[in-house]
Amino acid sequence: MTVKRQYTLPYCNLAVEGLSADINNPLSPVTLLMNAECRLPGVSDITLTGGRDFLDSLVMAVSRYGQQLLSGIPRPTASAQTSPPLVDLKPGDQHYHHLIVRQQSLEEPPTDTNVLAPLDIKLTTVQFYDLMEAVDQLLADTQTLPDLTAEFQAVPRRQVKPAEPVTKRAAPAALGAAALAAAGLALFFVPPPEFEPTRPDGETNAPAETTPAPVESGTEPQTGLEDSPAASPEAAEAEQPAVETAPVEAADQPSTIAGDERLGMRGLRMRGLGMRRLTSSQPPA
Template identity: 45%
Template structure:
């Protein structure tokens, strides 16, 4: 029984007729009999009165030619099928952007003794791009049909890069590299003329003569944070002495810039400094004082009687001064107060709010801190 397969598209119809050899079992999902012996192949196009017909050789040549030409048309890379030494029954030729010529060579007739016999002429059909890709779709449907000529397959291979045409001329492709190299060379030349910066070591401070003609040598004692905008005072004369004398009646400076205090001035400023009266702030400072002194009191106890001190604390919790209350004489080295005193002495701000606390070092090794 003859088996027919038809693959229809709007502009192309592919019809295959053949037989089944009976060896192929029907598929589980397709109960149609397998067409394994091709007897004839017919290809019809809309607008073309004469269809293209042939046998298995014609059909295999048509499948290979249309697949190769479609890849060449889409990629722009010439196909190697035209370089084959064996003649092909079906060939495609591009005429313009929308017209493609399909040529089918006629099979050579058997040799006859008649001298008047002439070889048959090839059949040529001009296809539009739409008709061409309908033919491509029909061929794709054939390859997707597993019940029609299952042993026939299309072998596709990538084209070598040496056959690909450059999309841009070599001069245009080399232009970015040339511009980059030129820019690099110009930048190197420009950097060549840039002078090398000179590195100078920091100079040692030079003593400057004061008003009395003596040279004032800078000393680290009593040095606090340098004032970026110092204001000269006519009543103050720089001196090389590192132990300034405290004024009996210190007058707060009206300048917003803080000036350093010596140890004596710090004791004298207690009478004029503002007192911290907020209960919450005093309680917080009491905790800070206890933590500092308790952490620094390593050897305890090392004395016979309790030691009571009046400790002056700034708003940030720094211990800026202390004074022994009882007994009248004691070794201060037995307490951590000398190590916890803010250094350098006298570098705090004038008029800074202060708070006094009573600190007792008991003989039992217990530290007591309470507001003064």
């Protein structure tokens, strides 16, 4: 049973005619393609027709060029092909795209003499999007040629061009290296700081050594009385046995009075103070 499927858009009309697997069931999928037609209203009055090879080439060319247009990455062409494809798409000037179709005469077998000149149809971006939408609807229809698929291949990384040029990407790194070199050169001319050793606080605050004054002959050092003129009563009582003989020695040796005269006024006052303390500490007879 012959089944015809159409996919209509404002600038593209794609029709597929073929035979279904089940003749008695009109909803059975179309498995055998008889003819494919593509009309571009508003673009060209020529109707593009062909068989399975024409339809496969149209689907492959539109899918490959659509990926290239949307991603901005050029798709490499297969180098193993010995002859150009029946349908091809190439970018044109400004926002135009060239649809190139190579057709052969259907009345005679294909030879080098009966090959027709390729058709070059100029499409705008909107017209090309309608053609791509019609092909996508055909591929999404599971009831029409289920074995028809579009093969997509990933683009190798080496063929992907960076969005920014190498000079622009290397500019921040070069600027950072230049700034680091300039900082190192500037620090090279800075003189090193002068270090002066400082003495610890224990050495600077140490008390100076005092030398005792020479004691004149005939006098007794009054170290205890001079250092502590206001001695406590407890200290006086502790020194009482040693000091009790002092008045007797002073009475027996009158020469000590002459020695006391050579002392300063301070020595006399201190000695008188000591004598009064001694007399007050002796018990009455």
